[in-house]
Amino acid sequence: MTDTAAPQKKSRLLVAQIKGRIELSRQYQGSYYTRLTTPARDEFSKPSQFEIRSQQPLGDQGSVFQGFIELSGFLRDRKFTDQKTGEIKEYTDKNVFFDLVVN
Numbered sequence: 001m002t003d004t005a006a007p008q009k010k011s012r013l014l015v016a017q018i019k020g021r022i023e024l025s026r027q028y029q030g031s032y033y034t035r036l037t038t039p040a041r042d043e044f045s046k047p048s049q050f051e052i053r054s055q056q057p058l059g060d061q062g063s064v065f066q067g068f069i070e071l072s073g074f075l076r077d078r079k080f081t082d083q084k085t086g087e088i089k090e091y092t093d094k095n096v097f098f099d100l101v102v103n
Contacts, residue, residue: 012070015101018050019066022059034058036065054100068101 020036027033032054040047050069052058058065073096082089 012101014071015068016071017067018052018069018098019064020050022061022063022065023049024061025057031055032057034065050098052098052100055102058100069098070101072097072099 018036018038020038023035023037025032025034034052034054034057036050036052038048038050052069058067073094076093076095077090078093079088079090081087
């Protein structure tokens with residue numbers, strides 16, 4: 001017996017919905033990078049900022065964008081020499097990317 005069901009779209013993990021004001025947009029190597037500022041949680045908090053990578057512009061500066069993004073990233077260990085003690089120490093760079101989800 002053969003399965004005749006249509007193939008399923010690749011399931012996406014780490015997808016989130018985002019809404020924010022477009023602060024600026026730049027283009028680099030064929031992709032658009034758009035900075036969004038999201039509303040603060042309350043009057044005493046700072047708003048968050050994110051940069052979303054997409055193949056098309058997300059809108060004009062000052063306009064509100066709402067859509068879905070897919071998160072990805074990696075960790076990279078780095079070593080440095082402490083200037084005061086001469087000791088070699090290590091820290092981890094956290095690189096996180098937000099890509100626009102296009103249906």
